[in-house]
Every structure is written in structure tokens, then in C-alpha cells.
Amino acid sequence: MVTTTYQVQGMTCGHCVSAVSAEVGAVAGVSDVQVDLATGQVTVTSDGPLETSAVRSAVDEAGYDLVGE
Template sequence: MAEKKIVVKGMSCGHCAGAVTKTLETTEGIRNVKVNLATGEVTYEEVNPVDAATISAKIKKAGYEVAG
């Protein structure tokens, strides 16, 4: 398992953090999602490889944007 980190733009409250957490935790191959609202950093464990484009698309569909 590899721990990954992304920065998500547009999160401003607990609801935002929950939406991003739920979006990632329902993605096959991802678990243990942690969101830091102050920095926008989201860390998670990849138990199976997940394409970065897939993650970005799911985050965008939830109403947020992956930085970079």
C-alpha cells in the first residue's frame, strides 16, 4: 500500500471535507482518506493502483478541483 497526497481546491467547511472523503472512499482501491481543510491536503492509501485522471474526475464531479 502506498500513501498518496493531493491538494484539493474549493473546500471550505466540514461538509466539503466529507464530500471529498466520501468520493474517494467509494473509489475502488482507495481507503483511509484524511482531509486537512486548512491546507487543502488530502491523504489516502492506495491498496490497488488508481489512475490520477480517475481521481481528478471524481473530485471534479463532487464540485472541487485537484490542484496541479
């Protein structure tokens, strides 16, 4: 298992958390997504290392921006 924390910009409410969790959770290999709304941190647990581009695409699909990377 690999745990990676990403910084996501633009989340402001519970709906934001749900949208990001659903999209990132749909990425192949992801087993758990924890979102900290206060800090904008999204902690992803996966079977192996994830392509940052796949996570970025999922966050974009939810309507938010992945910071850095």
C-alpha cells in the same frame, strides 16, 4: 499500501470534507481518505497506485478541483 497526497482547491467547511472523502473513498482500491481542510491536502491510502484521472474525477464529482498533476 500506497499513500498519496493531493492538493484540492475550493474546500471551505466540514461539508466539503465529507463530500471529498465520500467521493474519493469510493474510488476502487482506496482504503482511507484523510482531508486537511486548512491546507486543502487530501491524503489517500490505497492498495496500489491510483490513476490520477480517477482521483480527479472523484474530486470533480464532489464539486472541487484537483490542483496540478
